[in-house]
Amino acid sequence: MSPGARGTKWKYNKAVLFYYSAPMIIAFEETITLLENYSILISPVLTVHDGYYECFQESQLIKKHYIHVEVTPDVNATFWGQKGRALGYPNIDVDIIVEEFENISATCYAFGARPLAELRWLVDGQLLNVEEVAFNSTQNKQNPATFNSKAHASLQPRQLSGNITCAAHNGSNWLNINVTFTYYVCAQPKYLLWLNGNLVLKGSGSEIKIQEDAIVTARCTATDSRPSGNISLYLDSNAVESASVVFRRETMTFLNPSSNKFDTETNMTFTAKPPGGSVTCVGSWPLSVEDIFLRARYAVIEDNNTGITTDEHATRKTSQRRHLEIVALPIVMFALFCFSYEKKMFSGHWPFARGSSELPEIPKDNKMSTYSRQVVQNDDPVYYSSIREEIRKTKVYMEEDVCKIVSLQSGLLYNRWMGTIPSSMKTKCVIITTATDAALCTKQIHWESYIKRVLELPPSECITRVEGISISSDQLYLLHEHYVCGTLDTEMKRRINGNATDYKEVLQLEEITGYISNILEGLQFIHSYGFLHPGISTKKILLTKDGVCKLYDFCLAEDATAVVLAKKSKDTFTTDIDPPETLLRNEYTSESDVWSAAVVILTIITRGEHSVGELINSSSDDELFQSVVQRVWPQEYQALRNDIVSECWNQNPFSRPTIGDLKLAFIEVDRTPQLSDSPKSEKSIGDIYVPMKGNVKNY
Structure with missing residues (x-):
């Protein structure tokens, strides 16, 4: 307090606090002290000290103070x-x-x-x-x-x-x-379990019937969770000696950008063996102390072995395998001897010498080998015979029938040449493909399974055609028809940079609709037979003179990862067309094809002026990605614009539409592609096509 002089008197709230130097309020004796200069010191300050303090000298008010005491709670x-x-x-x-x-x-x-x-x-x-x-x-x-x-x-x-x-x-x-x-x-996850596409309800005791040796896919999902859930799939067999074999497991976790929740999926593929068993999905969540269990039971149906026990079934299988091993070698040698004898009887010499630099003469149809193998079961032991012509027309060419002319590719997985094969009218140009020794030795791809499935494809205008197969001493070749045409990419660039001054005057709306129709029809077709198309782009789509887009260079779904790794190893690899799961984890599924198909559509519509990465980077919080796609869509093609395209680029593969959904958005439901008149066996993939000069008929 302000100092006073001798004879000073202090009051607190009108009560005398100090009379000269004598304290008058006993409660303040320990907290308020009168100093030598007659000022007062308050320490510590308490709530009772809140109030007015007045200083008097000779009964005259010299100064007045107010202390407001606050307490922090x-x-x-x-x-x-x-x-x-x-x-x-x-x-x-x-x-x-x-x-x-x-x-x-x-x-x-x-x-x-x-x-x-x-x-x-x-x-x-x-x-x-x-x-x-x-x-x-x-x-x-x-x-x-x-x-x-x-x-x-x-x-x-x-x-x-x-x-x-x-x-x-x-x-x-x-x-x-x-x-x-x-x-x-x-957010707690929602758990679901599927077995071979059948949704398994929790607590259901029913069994799913599965054919013996069938490839079974089990799928368990934990969706819409935050944080992400963990799931595991386990296979339990009812008989240890004939347990089903798991040959593939994969788990993926994605963030759904629309909901900011995580989706986790685990897939397991196994071969079904009798008598059956169960598939168990165990789900756990970091914020839950209890695990979730989902179980699907399956029973294996044995073919033509009703009433046979597991031990008898295994014994019979072993016996059959040994029997085939004993009889197979002499039968194959006998078939080859007959084939060689037939060739010599008609021609007297081999018309196509391996390594010859001259083009062969035009052979006759009767010089072409049409032998294949067929297992016939009757009272006699198993033997091989030629397949009747009305059953299969796959052409099998001997090594001498195929002439390799130009090497097109020597890659990590495939080797390819352009060459010729004999034809009834003339020598026909083909693309010759085989798997590399390294790919076969390391089992990176399933080459024999690929050829088998390709030969089983029904006719389709949307893919390239197979001419047949060729067998050498140590190689199996696939022969594709060579098309005298360019790719969709080269044709688009020709129209932009060539004689045409205005792109839209040349590429009409009907043409674009036809291109997209062919591409989506082709993808939907190969998906239905277990194929995928890693790296599909306008550079990987053939455009015939009739304006038909044809797909080639696709692969088995189980070989997609190997194909992706091979493409990534090349110096020419770019990140413009591949989805995030491929770039980050080397994964490729049918949902990945949806991403790439939408990239192809964007390239066609915008004339290659915009990439998906550019659109994603240009979108902001204030402008949705869908709005960015709408902004770059050319005005003359607004009739084709559909918001489903932007949904194809969802970071979460499970949130993307299917190829079928994308197809329906662009094509009328009642529009179906025309089938070719070629035989059932003459269709499949193509690969690398080099246009040849001359007026050659386009097949």
Whole structure:
């Protein structure tokens, strides 16, 4: 307090505090001291010191002071009546875990405040309205000069994770005290189990019938979860000695950008063996103490072995295998001898010498080998005979029939040449393909299975045609028809940079619709037979003189990863067309083909002026990706614009539409492609095609 002179008198709230140097209020003797210069020192300051202090000298008021004593309260908060719900989850570094669509019941307390403290809630920095908070206060019984207050609110999280703060206000200023808690919004996963495409309901006791030795796919998913769920698939067989064999397992986890939730999928492929068993999916979640179990039971149906026990079945299989091994070698040698004799009887010499630099003479049809193998079961032992012409027309050429002219590719997986084969009218140009020795030795691809499935394809205009196969001493070749045409990419560039001055005057709406129709029809066709097309682009699509797009260079679904790795190893590999799961994890599925197909459509529609990566990078929070696609879509092709295209580029493969959905968005439902008149065996893939000069008929 301000100093006074000799004879000074101090008063506190009109009561005499010091009369000259004598203290008059006993309660203040320990906290208020009169100094030598007659000023007073208050230490420590307590709530009882709140009030007016007057200094008199010779009964005259010299100075007046007012001391306002404030007390900072203790502030804390509880949620659902406790400090937080994240305790016990060391992997979740937050204070509060709240389930999706749940409000947070929060209460904030301030004890011993002077003056009364007003409590306010902030969610992610946003102050709640006074009407949203239930506030009440009471006088502190331990210290009547202070107050206790409480504020209760039901808080709605504004984000997937953030902060919740309780702050105190003394009526004029925010106090430098608050309590802040972090929160995390979780979502429990939904678990589903499929066996061979059949959804298995939880608790269902029914068995799924599966043919013996069938390839079975089990699929378990944990969708719409935050954080991501974990799932595992297990195969349990009823008989150890004939247990079904698992030969492929894969697990993928994706973030769905539309919901900011995780989808996890585990696939397991196995060969079904009698008598059957079960597939169990075990799901776990970081925020759940209990695992989820889904189980599907299956029974294996044995072909033509009704009543045979497992031991008898295995014995019979072993006996059959040994029998085939004994008789197979002499039968094959006899078939080759007969074939060679037939060739010599008609021609007297081999018309196509291997390594000859001259083109061969035009052979006759009767010089062409049409032998294949067929297992015939009757009372006699198993033997091989030629297949009747009306059953199969696949042409099998001997090594001498095929003349390799130009080497087209020597890659990691395939070797390819352009060459010729004999034809009834003339020598026909073909593309010759075989697997490399390295690919076969390391079993990176299933070359024999690929050829078998290709030869079983029905006719389709949307893919290239197979002329036949060729067998040498150590190689199996696939022969594709050579088309005298360019790719869709070269044709588009020719129309832009060639004589045509305006792209849209040349490439009409009907042409674009036809191109997209052929491409999507082709993809849907190969998907239905277990093929995929990694790396599909306008450079990998042939465009015939009739304006028909043909697909080639596709592969078995189980070989897609090997093809992706081979493409990535090349210096020419780009990231413009491949989906994220391929770039990041070397995975490729039918959903990946959907991404690439939409890239092809974008290239055709925008004349190659825009890439998917460019559109994704140019989109922002204020402009949805779908709006960006609409903005770059040319005005003259607005009749073809469909929002389903942007959905094909969803980061989560499971959220993309199917090829069928994409096809229906661009093509009329009643429009179907015309089938070719070629035999059933003459259709499949092509590979690398080199146009040849001359007026050659386009098949």
